[in-house]
Amino acid sequence: MNFDLTPEQKKIRDAILAFAAESLENDGVADRDRGSVFSRELWKRAAGAGLAALTVPVEYGGRAYDAETTTVAMEAFGHGCEDGGFVFAMGAHLFAAVVPIQAFGTADQKARWLPPLADGTLVGAHAMSEPGAGSDVAGIATRADRDGDGYLLNGVKTLATNCTEADLLLVSAVTAPEGNPQARLSSFLVEITTPGVAVTQRFETLGHRTTPLGEVTLTNVRVPATALLSGKEGGGIAFFNHAMMWERVGLFAAHVGTMERMLQRTIAFARSRKQGGRPIASHQAVAHKIADMKVRLEAARLLVYKAASQLDRSRLAAFDASIAKLFTSEAFVASALDAVQILGGAGYIQGRHPAERELRDALGTTLYSGTSEIQRTIIAAWLGL
Ligand SMILES: Cc1cc2nc3c(=O)[nH]c(=O)nc-3n(C[C@H](O)[C@H](O)[C@H](O)COP(=O)(O)OP(=O)(O)OC[C@H]3O[C@@H](n4cnc5c(N)ncnc54)[C@H](O)[C@@H]3O)c2cc1C
Structure with missing residues (x-):
């Protein structure tokens, strides 16, 4: 077992991290969040960097990444782009609209729809x-x-x-x-x-x-x-299940990226915030919460990458995808709650620190792509229960 990224995957990750930081207007995210603003201009920009077409075959204008490399790219996107709603919109477009067309469309449907969905002209x-x-x-x-x-x-x-x-x-x-x-x-x-x-x-x-x-x-x-x-x-349920299998891996990889950014910021805050003349990080009660955030992050990442690897090898990854989705979403909520707790009052004020927005973003993840309860039902069914 080798957990290292390939040199090509590292290049993809670094390019997306740099692109997101430089070109996706992270400094405006608090205002966009407050005003519920979706930016078509940012959509075009992100699609220009390949983010609407990670899985799409080259002949339709895509990057033709396998599931593991798509996971690397989405993790970097979720880390580098602070606009969680935008990352979610792009992930839903790619995994729930583009992937089913790519997998099941007729030759005419693929030729007609994939190029404009891939280059950001259309939103799905x-x-x-x-x-x-x-x-x-x-x-x-x-x-x-x-x-x-x-x-x-x-x-x-x-x-x-x-x-x-x-x-x-x-x-x-x-x-x-x-x-x-x-x-x-x-x-x-x-x-x-x-x-x-x-x-x-x-x-x-x-x-x-x-x-x-x-x-x-x-x-x-x-x-x-x-x-x-x-x-x-008659294929509707099968197409939906295929889309959900990809979404539960690819979109939740983006949430792993966001969890990593949240962890880094929480560590920085706990080191710099002093109470009683010492950094709050020196309190074991605070440091342990951060340790738990790290453990959840690493476990979520492993589950998401395992599901991606399964998707590449067998295409029958529904079981692994549900496990990855369930764990990552609940880990994201738990870690966002820890981050806000560690921030104290600063974590409760809108626009003061990103953790407040990240907690609100995290709460949707246990609902979409099938709720936590439904994931547990799917997992139990795979176990023969
Ligand atoms: C942010 C967001 C984005 C979404 N995007 C899309 C999208 O792009 N396309 C789309 O089609 N849908 C989308 N959805 C809808 C999403 O798939 C549903 O919200 C989800 O499947 C739950 O359905 P519901 O909201 O009707 O809740 P319900 O199904 O009514 O469930 C309510 C509660 O009952 C529980 N429950 C229901 N049935 C069972 C059961 N059999 N066993 C145990 N517990 C059960 C649920 O887990 C939940 O806690 C989105 C939802 C959200 C929040």
Whole structure:
């Protein structure tokens, strides 16, 4: 077992860290967070550095990284870019919208959609969740009824990351209401400008406030048969599971990067903040919290890289991805709480220290990509329970 990065991976990591620090306007993140501002200009810039296309084949304008190298890149992105909502938006675009098209799209779908999604011209969103179906994806009610040579889509999609800025939605809808639950859903590539598609809400959120998150209503949206991902009905659940497997690795690698930045800042603060004439770091109660942050970081990183390695070797990494996602998200919340506790009052004041924003950002991670409870259910099922 060799835990070292290759020279090429080190170059990729260092380039993304430098790019994020220099070009992604970290100094404006507190204002963007307060105003819930998503920047299309930053999106174009980040895509220009390859971040929207890490996994995409070279012929479509991508970097064609394997899962491990994608993980290295995402960890560096999450470390170097302080705008957690922006990193999340890009990760959702890449893993939940681009990856399924890359993996399951027809030749025409890949040729049409991957280049503009990869170069930052378009923003993608994956619209699975509905007001009545979150954890229970089998309960999706949006319908896609045959209509001549195409389909008519009707339903409401909620909590879809990027949807208020998106150009392309990957919509899951029921095509076989009475069929086998695994084959009930299909996925459709729906342009946001299609008549009948309406962004009905942009949510104000606790964390990741710069992510455009909202609700989309589909009313008699007519799409041609060519909009059906893969060209076949019944693949919706499989496409969703594939996207989640990648997201639970790639996006959570970015959270590992953020946890490392948080740890470094917490150490610096604990060394410089003095009470009673001595640095607070010299109190064992404080130092132990920092030690726990380090242990969580290292364990999360190992789990994420193990899942990535599994993804590269077998493509059947759902079990490892759920373990990595569950642990990393809960570790991120626990470490963000420790960071704020160590900062004292400074950790509670908005805009005073990034840990306050990072704690709010961390809280969403145990919900999206499947809640912690659902990850435990998946893990238990793999154990035969
Ligand atoms: C920031 C953010 C971004 C998101 N982005 C997207 C996106 O891009 N696309 C998309 O389609 N969705 C997205 N979602 C939606 C997300 O997938 C759902 O919020 C999540 O699956 C939970 O669904 P719910 O919110 O309806 O909660 P519910 O499913 O109603 O769950 C409520 C509570 O009950 C628990 N629960 C529910 N069912 C079970 C069960 N069977 N066993 C044990 N406990 C259970 C849950 O764990 C949770 O604690 C996003 C959510 C958030 C917060």
